[in-house]
Amino acid sequence: MSHQSGIKSNDELRNFFAHAKQENIRMFKVIISDKEELVLSVNHKVKNSNWQADYNKFVLESIEPKSPCYIFYRLDEKTNSGYTWLLILWSPDFATVKQKMLYASTKSTLKMEFGAGQVADELFATVEDDISLEGYLKHIKSQQAPAPLTNREEEIELLKQNEDHTRINVDTKHKTLQGVMFPIENSAVEALEFFQSEKSNYVQLVVNIEEEKIQSKKLFSSNDVSKIEDIKKHIPEDRGRFHLFRFNHSHDGEKFKSIIFIYSMPGFSVSIKERMIYSSTKSEMIQYIKSQYGIDIGKTIEISEPNELSENFLIEELHPKKAADSKKFDKPKGPNSRGAKRLTRTDLSS
Numbered sequence: 644m645s646h647q648s649g650i651k652s653n654d655e656l657r658n659f660f661a662h663a664k665q666e667n668i669r670m671f672k673v674i675i676s677d678k679e680e681l682v683l684s685v686n687h688k689v690k691n692s693n694w695q696a697d698y699n700k701f702v703l704e705s706i707e708p709k710s711p712c713y714i715f716y717r718l719d720e721k722t723n724s725g726y727t728w729l730l731i732l733w734s735p736d737f738a739t740v741k742q743k744m745l746y747a748s749t750k751s752t753l754k755m756e757f758g759a760g761q762v763a764d765e766l767f768a769t770v771e772d773d774i775s776l777e778g779y780l781k782h783i784k785s786q787q788a789p790a791p792l793t794n795r796e797e798e799i800e801l802l803k804q805n806e807d808h809t810r811i812n813v814d815t816k817h818k819t820l821q822g823v824m825f826p827i828e829n830s831a832v833e834a835l836e837f838f839q840s841e842k843s844n845y846v847q848l849v850v851n852i853e854e855e856k857i858q859s860k861k862l863f864s865s866n867d868v869s870k871i872e873d874i875k876k877h878i879p880e881d882r883g884r885f886h887l888f889r890f891n892h893s894h895d896g897e898k899f900k901s902i903i904f905i906y907s908m909p910g911f912s913v914s915i916k917e918r919m920i921y922s923s924t925k926s927e928m929i930q931y932i933k934s935q936y937g938i939d940i941g942k943t944i945e946i947s948e949p950n951e952l953s954e955n956f957l958i959e960e961l962h963p964k965k966a967a968d969s970k971k972f973d974k975p976k977g978p979n980s981r982g983a984k985r986l987t988r989t990d991l992s993s
Contacts, residue, residue: 648748652681652756659683660757663715664725669694670701673713673753675745681753684712694719698776702731706774709737711746713753718763727763729779730754736769787915825850825924827857827931834859838887839936844868847877848885848928850921857928871957874905875949883908883921885928887938892954894962901941901961904929910947 652660656673663671663686671686687701694717702714714731721727732750734743754762766782768774773782837843845868849858861877868874874888886905893899906925908918932938942960946952 647752648679648745649752650675650679650681650745650749651752656681656683657756659686663717664758664761668717669697670705670714670716672705673715674710675749681713681749681756689717692719695776698779702774702776703771706733706735706771708735711735711738711742713746713750715757720763722761724758724761726761728757728761729764729766730757730762731766731768731774733768733774825855825857828859830862831857831859834862835887835932835936835938837862838889839938841865841889844889844891845874845877846887848887850883850885850917850924852917852920857924871952871954875952878907878949878952880909880948881912883913883917885921885925887932887940890957890961892958894958899961901957902938903957903961904932904940904943905952906943906945907949908945908947 667689669687669689672684673681674684676682685705690697698716702716705714706712711734714733716729716731718727718729732746734746766774766779768778772778831848834846838846842865843863844865845863846859847861849860851858874886878884884907886907888903888905890901890903892901906921908921929940929943933940944960
């Protein structure tokens with residue numbers, strides 16, 4: 644744990660925190676006074692509906708080339724607790740070492756006193772290019788880049804982003820997945836019932852992240868999709884999807900109606916948030932289909948592009964070739980001459 648300076652906000656600043664969250668405050672600046680207190684320096688009200696419009700004007704005019712400061716900038720995203728904020732620590736290269744250390748060791752206290760749950764992002768800047776709007780947008784882009792993150796880190800990042808504003812918004816006409824914050828819309832229910840009664844061989848399900856629903860955009864009949872080549876025409880190359888396909892085929896003289904659940908998700912062209920939501924919803928979706936409709940899913944397949952699907956590929960997944968039986972190990976013969984066999988006499992008197 645990093646060492647904290649012990650410096651806290653004065654009464655005026657603590658009162659302003661509540662005012663800033665409730666009123667139209669776009670930006671305010673906090674400094675450490677000579678009395679070693681956190682005090683309010685300047686503040687500006689909202690002038691434009693888009694947070695980017697006044698960013699450079701408010702932020703760049705508030706910083707000094709040799710003096711560190713904190714800047715709170717209100718973003719446009721709103722949660723149940725109010726608007727989210729960006730917390731900037733301006734620590735210019737020309738500031739003294741003592742000032743840099745003092746501001747760095749006080750930031751956590753300031754964040755907690757303001758309300759850590761409403762600080763959506765933090766930015767550390769030492770030069771004007773870093774703190775400008777262009778610099779902050781680059782910071783956002785670097786955070787969204789998937790390459791440096793492991794799967795576990797991506798999952799944690801998603802949970803952090805959503806912990807303050809995840810909600811259940813369930814219409815009474817909808818059926819809802821347990822453990823997932825998305826209701827099943829009637830269009831998806833109708834498509835699954837159509838599939839269950841074998842009026843359709845294919846269902847495509849969409850996780851609508853903005854509306855927080857699981858939907859079916861189109862009801863496919865058996866004539867629309869009857870073979871794997873038909874599915875490939877309907878798989879988007881820039882969005883995730885769930886697919887349910889009844890694969891009618893023959894193998895070794897037998898006819899099969901195998902039901903396959905396909906999870907299609909393009910590569911890193913899709914946002915981390917979308918990939919993580921689809922990934923965390925997949926198992927619940929499969930369980931829902933099995934339990935609510937009695938549909939026996941014979942195989943689950945994940946693909947990143949439509950061309951991965953083919954009839955041969957599905958047959959190999961459903962009917963993997965058995966490895967040739969390995970040759971039985973023959974016990975080595977003993978030496979030609981072992982001498983006479985020894986007989987063990989059983990004691991019949993016992």
